[in-house]
Amino acid sequence: MRVQQITILGATGSIGMNTLDVIARHPERFQVYALTANRQWERLFEQCRQFNPRYAVLLEAVAAEQLQQRLQHAGLRTEVLQGMAALEQVSRAPEVAMVMAAIVGAAGLQPALAAAQAGKRVLLANKEALVMSGHIFMRAVQDHGATLLPIDSEHNAVFQALPRDGNGDLRAMGVRRILLTASGGPFRTVPLAALEHVTPDQACAHPNWVMGRKISVDSASMMNKGLEVIEAHWLFNASADQIQVVIHPQSVIHSMVEYVDGSVLAQLGNPDMRTPIAYALGFPERIDSGVAALDLFQIARLDFEAPDARRFPCIALAYAALRSGGTAPAVLNAANEVAVAAFLEHRLPFQRIAAVIEHTLAAIPSGAADTLEQVLAVDNQARQVAREHIERSQALC
Ligand code: NAD
Numbered sequence: 446m447r448v449q450q451i452t453i454l455g456a457t458g459s460i461g462m463n464t465l466d467v468i469a470r471h472p473e474r475f476q477v478y479a480l481t482a483n484r485q486w487e488r489l490f491e492q493c494r495q496f497n498p499r500y501a502v503l504l505e506a507v508a509a510e511q512l513q514q515r516l517q518h519a520g521l522r523t524e525v526l527q528g529m530a531a532l533e534q535v536s537r538a539p540e541v542a543m544v545m546a547a548i549v550g551a552a553g554l555q556p557a558l559a560a561a562q563a564g565k566r567v568l569l570a571n572k573e574a575l576v577m578s579g580h581i582f583m584r585a586v587q588d589h590g591a592t593l594l595p596i597d598s599e600h601n602a603v604f605q606a607l608p609r610d611g612n613g614d615l616r617a618m619g620v621r622r623i624l625l626t627a628s629g630g631p632f633r634t635v636p637l638a639a640l641e642h643v644t645p646d647q648a649c650a651h652p653n654w655v656m657g658r659k660i661s662v663d664s665a666s667m668m669n670k671g672l673e674v675i676e677a678h679w680l681f682n683a684s685a686d687q688i689q690v691v692i693h694p695q696s697v698i699h700s701m702v703e704y705v706d707g708s709v710l711a712q713l714g715n716p717d718m719r720t721p722i723a724y725a726l727g728f729p730e731r732i733d734s735g736v737a738a739l740d741l742f743q744i745a746r747l748d749f750e751a752p753d754a755r756r757f758p759c760i761a762l763a764y765a766a767l768r769s770g771g772t773a774p775a776v777l778n779a780a781n782e783v784a785v786a787a788f789l790e791h792r793l794p795f796q797r798i799a800a801v802i803e804h805t806l807a808a809i810p811s812g813a814a815d816t817l818e819q820v821l822a823v824d825n826q827a828r829q830v831a832r833e834h835i836e837r838s839q840a841l842c
């Protein structure tokens with residue numbers, strides 16, 4: 446078996462660490478080419494010590510200097526690079542077979558796109574990249590012969606439940622609908638009035654998954670599911686009407702595909718991201734992920750309910766952005782990132798997140814999203830509009 450070299454974008458995050466956990470179980474299959482992070486150089490140093498990559502990349506210059514000194518001191522040969530261009534460089538390097546795209550938010554778009562343009566196997570966790578620039582991203586995958594494998598547990602489940610040789614035409618595959626499951630997050634049953642006062646720590650205390658703070662807040666508002674509806678649209682060529690959100694509090698069924706004959710195929714497993722990560726790393730083979738076997742007797746029951754539109758207004762905003770098309774999903778994503786950051790910094794109440802997004806979507810007419818320049822320009826504009834809206838409402842308080 447040939448050892449495959451892999452770059453992990455966002456190695457110090459929740460997905461990055463789970464990826465390294467799976468990779469460590471298969472030293473005969475995978476070798477780490479590059480590990481990257483924003484500024485968490487200490488954790489990156491520990492990872493370099495364990496995995497001995499050729500490159501370690503930090504976005505921040507000061508952190509890069511500190512890592513460099515520490516590596517030198519420890520006698521390690523990993524070379525330190527810095528900045529966005531370096532992230533792209535380690536994504537498209539000829540030695541690299543696979544790129545795990547696990548940077549959070551819009552910041553991950555360009556390095557993930559670079560991997561697609563270099564024809565790599567792209568393991569996509571960074572859903573924001575696809576939400577912002579689905580058309581550009583999917584075209585790059587197709588034009589450059591890249592392989593796109595979804596890491597998001599729902600999309601990984603759908604991918605597993607679809608015929609492998611399907612050509613992207615859901616109708617021809619006999620698919621009626623994609624059923625995206627959602628846990629409903631920590632606020633599913635909290636009285637609506639109490640949502641006004643929820644804190645970032647409460648929002649990040651997810652009942653079933655341990656994740657980074659941004660996606661945890663997205664799960665609490667269910668914007669995560671909204672982003673995933675748009676992600677599913679691009680990955681599976683599904684229209685908004687072909688994607689249904691189903692609340693399933695146990696997070697055991699990771700999603701389902703409903704066929705015209707009435708069959709519904711589901712993928713089940715413990716809620717542990719190492720399963721979709723191992724699936725994508727080994728594809729088409731199945732490899733050990735370290736995840737415990739599912740104990741159905743212990744789970745005993747599986748529940749389902751429809752999402753409550755009043756409690757979770759972000760879902761409808763995402764569907765509306767998907768239906769508008771063009772730059773609307775990029776606007777939705779940017780406004781959400783700004784609102785979530787403000788909430789995490791105690792500058793915005795949880796329940797105002799949806800209002801900021803709604804305001805931003807209404808303020809910016811949807812335009813063409815055919816080039817990266819167009820997408821980045823609207824991303825910038827939406828951030829500005831959202832920030833101003835938050836500042837104005839703060840001034841009123
Ligand atoms: P996280 O916050 O734990 O980690 C983010 C990683 O990105 C870190 O390594 C960080 O250093 C890096 N990073 C952050 N900002 C950066 C920037 N500006 N430039 C370069 N690097 C930067 O996030 P996470 O929970 O691992 O999520 C990563 C992505 O995967 C997100 O898009 C999320 O939606 C998606 N995802 C996560 C999970 C999960 O279980 N955590 C599940 C499904 C999808």
Ligand code: MG
Nearest residue numbers: 597598599673
């Ligand atoms: Mg998900």
